[in-house]
Amino acid sequence: MIHLKHKNAFITGGTKGIGLGIAEALLINGISVAFTGREQISVNSTEKALKLLADEHNTKVIGLTADVRNYEDMSRASDRAMQALGPIDCVIANAGLGHFAPVHEMSLEHWHQTIDTNLTGVFYTLKVLAESLMEHQGYFMSISSLAGTNFFAGGSAYNASKFGVTGFTQASMLDLRSYGVKMTTIMPGSVSTYFNNHQPDDSDHWKIQKEDLGQIVVQLLSMHPRSLPSKIELRPTQPPSFKR
Numbered sequence: 001m002i003h004l005k006h007k008n009a010f011i012t013g014g015t016k017g018i019g020l021g022i023a024e025a026l027l028i029n030g031i032s033v034a035f036t037g038r039e040q041i042s043v044n045s046t047e048k049a050l051k052l053l054a055d056e057h058n059t060k061v062i063g064l065t066a067d068v069r070n071y072e073d074m075s076r077a078s079d080r081a082m083q084a085l086g087p088i089d090c091v092i093a094n095a096g097l098g099h100f101a102p103v104h105e106m107s108l109e110h111w112h113q114t115i116d117t118n119l120t121g122v123f124y125t126l127k128v129l130a131e132s133l134m135e136h137q138g139y140f141m142s143i144s145s146l147a148g149t150n151f152f153a154g155g156s157a158y159n160a161s162k163f164g165v166t167g168f169t170q171a172s173m174l175d176l177r178s179y180g181v182k183m184t185t186i187m188p189g190s191v192s193t194y195f196n197n198h199q200p201d202d203s204d205h206w207k208i209q210k211e212d213l214g215q216i217v218v219q220l221l222s223m224h225p226r227s228l229p230s231k232i233e234l235r236p237t238q239p240p241s242f243k244r
């Protein structure tokens with residue numbers, strides 16, 4: 001079993017949803033966390049709640065305002081994270097969004113927003129932290145999607161971005177594994193979050209919950225260095241369409 005205490009994680013898009021679930025699980029397990037979002041995080045109630053959790057578990061947390069589409073933002077955020085916590089040895093490239101429309105109705109703005117956030121944002125995240133990961137035999141995980149392996153109507157931009165993330169993470173894993181860096185693409189199905197303006201409620205009971213993603217990340221980090229699950233498909237066990 002690998003000891004998780006004293007690790008330092010950087011999570012993009014930790015203000016809500018999956019990123020928040022992962023931040024909570026890491027803090028509880030002794031890992032300090034820097035998380036990002038587009039909004040002014042210093043006035044964000046999420047940061048206050050995470051600070052209470054961090055105090056309880058003797059860890060640190062810092063919220064950083066940074067848009068994953070902006071390389072300067074990401075460079076500044078990674079520097080500030082390392083100043084506050086120390087070297088980063090765990091990175092979760094999670095920030096993402098979805099725009100869905102038939103391809104002939106897909107606007108240029110929505111296309112670029114999807115690709116720039118979901119795909120280029122993952123590249124920028126690795127680019128600014130690769131050196132620290134290589135120096136400290138760290139772990140990089142990207143949150144892709146089942147949409148990164150199954151395509152569907154209306155998904156041209158989202159599928160393109162998530163197929164891209166899956167391919168990017170797998171190819172980068174081949175580049176960095178010899179430095180001792182682990183890389184995993186996590187590909188969830190439906191998760192109860194605020195994705196695409198959804199409001200989580202009781203009808204989401206069948207969906208994967210954000211804490212389930214937190215649990216998977218902790219389990220991956222706990223795995224022996226010699227083993228690497230490089231791609232994980234995560235499904236709700238009983239989606240309504242599969243009910244008998």
Ligand SMILES: NC(=O)c1ccc[n+]([C@@H]2O[C@H](COP(=O)([O-])OP(=O)(O)OC[C@H]3O[C@@H](n4cnc5c(N)ncnc54)[C@H](OP(=O)(O)O)[C@@H]3O)[C@@H](O)[C@H]2O)c1
Pocket residue numbers: 012013014015016017018019036037038039066067068069094095096097098117118143144145146187188189190191192193194195196
């Ligand atoms: N929910 C699902 O069913 C599902 C399934 C498979 C994969 N995923 C993937 O999971 C990831 C997280 O989504 P979610 O479901 O947790 O959605 P969510 O609840 O809407 O959370 C999205 C997070 O991404 C952040 N974000 C969005 N654009 C950003 C940008 N340009 N720069 C920095 N942060 C940004 C948001 O922060 P701010 O709004 O504060 O900026 C927020 O923290 C995404 O990559 C999504 O594609 C979701």
